[in-house]
Amino acid sequence: MSDGHTANRLAVESLAAGDPTGWFEPLYAAASLGRTSVPWDRGGPQPLLVNWARDENLSCAGRRAVVIGCGLGDDAEFVAGLGFDTVAFDLSASAIRMARHRFPRSDVRYVQADLLDPPATWPGAFDLVVEVQTVQALPDPERGRAISAVSGLTAPGGTLVVVTAAAETTEPKSPVPPWPLTRAEIEAFATGGLVRQRVDDVRYPAGPGGGRFWLAVFRAGL
Ligand SMILES: C[S@@+](CC[C@H](N)C(=O)[O-])C[C@H]1O[C@@H](n2cnc3c(N)ncnc32)[C@H](O)[C@@H]1O
Numbered sequence: 001m002s003d004g005h006t007a008n009r010l011a012v013e014s015l016a017a018g019d020p021t022g023w024f025e026p027l028y029a030a031a032s033l034g035r036t037s038v039p040w041d042r043g044g045p046q047p048l049l050v051n052w053a054r055d056e057n058l059s060c061a062g063r064r065a066v067v068i069g070c071g072l073g074d075d076a077e078f079v080a081g082l083g084f085d086t087v088a089f090d091l092s093a094s095a096i097r098m099a100r101h102r103f104p105r106s107d108v109r110y111v112q113a114d115l116l117d118p119p120a121t122w123p124g125a126f127d128l129v130v131e132v133q134t135v136q137a138l139p140d141p142e143r144g145r146a147i148s149a150v151s152g153l154t155a156p157g158g159t160l161v162v163v164t165a166a167a168e169t170t171e172p173k174s175p176v177p178p179w180p181l182t183r184a185e186i187e188a189f190a191t192g193g194l195v196r197q198r199v200d201d202v203r204y205p206a207g208p209g210g211g212r213f214w215l216a217v218f219r220a221g222l
Pocket residue numbers: 021024025040041042046068069070071072089090091092095113114115116132133134137138
């Protein structure tokens with residue numbers, strides 16, 4: 001069962017203390033002990049990512065992928081299942097432990113790491129970069145830095161795919177995440193040599209009750 005209340009309380013406390021990412025670890029730690037649940041745990045890969053990957057003729061063999069803010073690992077397992085040599089990372093050590101525990105025979109290399117201070121060998125190292133709903137959990141100024149850091153992981157000739165909640169610029173900001181990305185923010189991933197291939201404004205699930213998402217794809221020049 002989703003427990004957004006605990007997540008919101010931890011986020012409010014952490015944000016008030018000036019630590020916008022400090023709430024992820026206690027949330028996952030509590031979830032690992034069965035004391036709460038992870039509100040974004042969908043029990044499978046993000047369907048918009050799955051649909052995009054199945055429509056693309058992705059060339060995977062011998063290629064490296066990275067999954068950002070991987071949480072419990074479902075997107076990473078999906079990407080590895082396509083044939084990519086996959087690294088998946090999260091700020092939360094408990095999230096990484098839970099992902100490894102859920103997928104004990106996984107080929108994914110799960111790593112505890114900070115997008116805002118990634119290992120020195122990672123920038124420009126990945127043929128496929130997958131960002132699903134991580135940046136939307138960060139406020140400014142970390143948000144702007146995170147957008148550049150995501151793009152910066154893409155290798156020459158590589159692809160960045162972003163799936164994230166979408167908003168009009170006029171929407172008031174909620175006191176707690178998620179903070180959907182505006183069009184200007186999604187377009188800002190086209191930095192450091194990346195060129196926007198598509199930015200789709202999608203309803204998911206389809207229909208009036210669905211949320212609004214960006215499905216955006218960027219390509220890095222050779
Ligand atoms: C809203 S959750 C989304 C998780 C996952 N991508 C999904 O869609 O299920 C955001 C995730 O980003 C992670 N995260 C937040 N800031 C991060 C950072 N600076 N570096 C790495 N991971 C981060 C959190 O721990 C959390 O797992």
